[in-house]
Amino acid sequence: MKIFARTLFFILVILTSPAISGQEVSPEHISFVRQGVQRMIFNEEQAIPLATLEPGNVVGLQAMHPVTHYSKERAGVSIRGNELVIAAAKETQTGIWFGGFNPFATYVIDLSSVSGNGALGFEFSDAAHKEQFLVTIGFNDTLLTGVNLRVRDAEKVITDRSITVNKEERQPLKGRIILQMLGSGLTLFLQDEGLPRVIGQADFNTHIDLRKKYYLQHFQTRLFAQLNEGEVRIEKAGVEFGTGVGLADIRAITYENGDPLLDRGRLWYTMSVRGRGLPHHLQGVFSLDPTTFDIKFEGVIVFDRGDGLLRNEIASHIFYDRKDKVWRGMTTGFSAYANPEREKKQLLAIESGKDPRFGFSVMNAVPFGMVGDIEDPHIVFDEEVNKWRMLTCENHDGYKAIVLESDHWDRGYRQIAGPVRYNSTGTSIQKIGNTRYCFSGSSERKIFIYTYPDLREAGSLHMDLPPWDATSGTRVWPNVVQLPEGYPFRYVALMMDRLDYPGQQGPHWSYGALYLYHGSEMQLSGKN
Template sequence: MPAQAEHSPMDLRFTRQATQRMIFDDDQALRLSSLEPAKDTGLELMHPVRRTTGQAELSVPQGRLVVRGEDATDASVWFSGFNPFATYQVEIAGSSDGTSAGLEFIHPGGEVLRVDAVCGQESIRGVRWSLQRKDEVLMKGEAEDFRQRPLAEHPVTLIVQMAAVGFNVYLKQRGHVELVGRADVVSHLDLRRKDVFQNTSTWLRIAGDKGTYAVIPGATAALTPGMGQADIRAITDEEGTPLLDGGRLWFTATTRGGGLPHPMQGVLSLDPGLSDLKFEGVIAFDRGDGLLRNELASHLFLDRASGEWRGWTTAFSAYGDPAKKEKKEILAVRSKKDPRRGFSIMTSAPMGLVGDYEDPHGIHDKETGKWRMLLCQNVNGYKAAVFESERWDGGFQRIAGPVTTDSTGTTIQKVDGVRYAFFGSSDRSFHVCSFPDLKPLGTLNLDLPPWEENGNARVWPNLVPLPEGSPAPYLLLTFDRTNFPGMKGPNWTYGAMHLYHGQIK
């Protein structure tokens, strides 16, 4: 270790400062569109109405949309375009028996995806969904073991979380969110296709056989952090220094929606002196094949010489359409637009690392002029390894590793001016190795680790050195692996985020 390094990572003591899990938080939503009856001065001009059956009457008493129909009724109110990575919500405050209130996503090719709350008298008594192509039902389902929810005192919000190749359905009442169903539609309609989502529209639909009645305070389309966050990594410059821009640190983080390939790449920010985590945006990736893809576990950096945003990501979207049998790989990504806010699209391209690689994190080493990347390579399990190249977007060859220890969240960062390799592990430790030769040095010291004694500990050690004047010289932002309750089948919906301050012991 160089003589100027007085302290190593093992000399730090990390104490937990705060913990937070975002679950469709309204104050974190980035709005795409909305239906706000209280503000609609020309309802059918702002939100055109399509009456398929009957003569539904729409009114806006006390700022809420009321839909009534005496006979068979089927009416839809437009309120948004469509984004395959967005979350759609409809609030229901009143209903009659036999009415259905929900969402329909209409593609001009003839496909209609519907998600309906099935209503009783002032209650929600079920949820169902279907995908139709003209008169043909391609897919349908309904919530199992459903618990009726009365509307008399508290409205119920129907939430449809799009997850690239499918969707999840939730109900929210009095702040509590419960998963009631999920489905994939990619075998019938690939919502990631530009020619599909760019031409699809979103409608509020009210229907019933007789005596139709529904009260809708509003509906929204928004980008959200989902119901769990994971894979947190600092956005840096090309040498690996975390960006502190506008007084905030910036991070990529997976916003969860289920197993693979349902999550998507989110962006968070944080004032290092506070615990004010803020959801900032979603990034999709374009390989030029007509799809927008939800790749994950990215490391983004600002290349200061070119002014371009660059980085690497893991092509988990290879699992999106089983019929295509695509290969998992590491992709090089770039963008002229700052991808940290709102909805951004980064171009992506293969870089020769095809196979079971994950969690790439890279830096440009000024001393050698080389690009070095730390990632997880599946060699009888995921293990940390170092790769090197003359250029940032290809030509990487392994120069160190793989280590013998199970690895995840491979991260390169400096402590006291010296670079180290960090990774999480199933052995409930954050490991520290020398860089780039990956010699084991020890583990990080945490007062309240983000795992239980017998729980899953494969989380990321996202360590960030802070500037002078900060409340601590180092910050650690990580997460746990507590899955969202009630999701059947393979799923990775973890977790809550945990913020630590690191002090010299």
């Protein structure tokens, strides 16, 4: 009798299982188990190279990396083994060309040693040196003395000031110098052991707007050395698109109906490469084989509104419109905070005929009237009602999810649902089975699930180890994706935490690490 009862129990369990009975699984009945975590901090293996100066591979220094002397006295510049050596017994200023210029790139010097007295850094200028943007680190007898920013146009010096932060007594100048250019600002790091340390930062948009296409097209990059009885030895220098100090705002790239883009066996994501303040982040593109944790940095995207600037907007949703064979989407105009007296934060419709996932891409961006404290848009074409629908969050005494609807992907949206009760972030629409749901991070230490499109509360996501601790923020991006049949698990979620990078001064949003989860239907037990 016991054997019969046990057999009957298991038959009932099997027959009532959603996968067997044909019932669809509710997202609140999926268990997400953490698989791995990683934080990319100027990850050298992930860097996308733009230019390099490798002394050990130079044949013909003056041809490959022309040297310019700015002073009557000339420093000696030579290759010794695998090092570039700049030395002077008297006061000299020297520039050594090694690449073009991009206002969103990261500039790196691998320093072997310094001695004597002087300064070392990066010079950005046109070929005639009519305009100059100079970031330098001073040193005296191997010790760092400060960080300076100097900006000059054809007529005058606009600014010449210290941008030093976190100054320490008797801090050696050694290791790796990392200059993260942020469009309208910069942060300078020094890395010897452990994490890169912030040693300088500045916002310079009132002095010069390096986001102008003119500077991308005309400025060049030089190593700059000012020496007075000193010597500098450099192992390598480079320009690259880097992973910054953290990654956030993770969203799957999709097709127009919201299905995830699974191309070359990989999922594709937009993530913001984090810098410092609100206008300082960069829209990155990454890919992932969902059966592993092999995140790969593929490219960056900036946005052109037709006014001569390239803007670093973030929190984008990009989709491939198969009907029109074009890449489209929405982005959030955080770059407005670089000029808050002239610009307002708003959503922008974006489009590109070129595949924007690789290298350095520019997407056209057009305002469409959604001005205000609105962010994190996700749009789908709902074929059942022949409408475009957008899930986003708007500041209603805190960011709250809303759903809007339009006959057009890029204009004419009107609100049809929301706002929800709880604070929302990272709003996204995804199918579980054949049913669409809305997901949202929150400040309630939960990831909420809502019905689509009416935003009725439908529970919260179950995770064994959520991407936060007892004290950190919990407004993360859920980013749940359903995989096709044939994978060892049906659901994957890639999330971030909100732990800021240490050492940056003033308000900054410099999180986070990446957390990978695999999801499966909840079971009573793991036993057979």
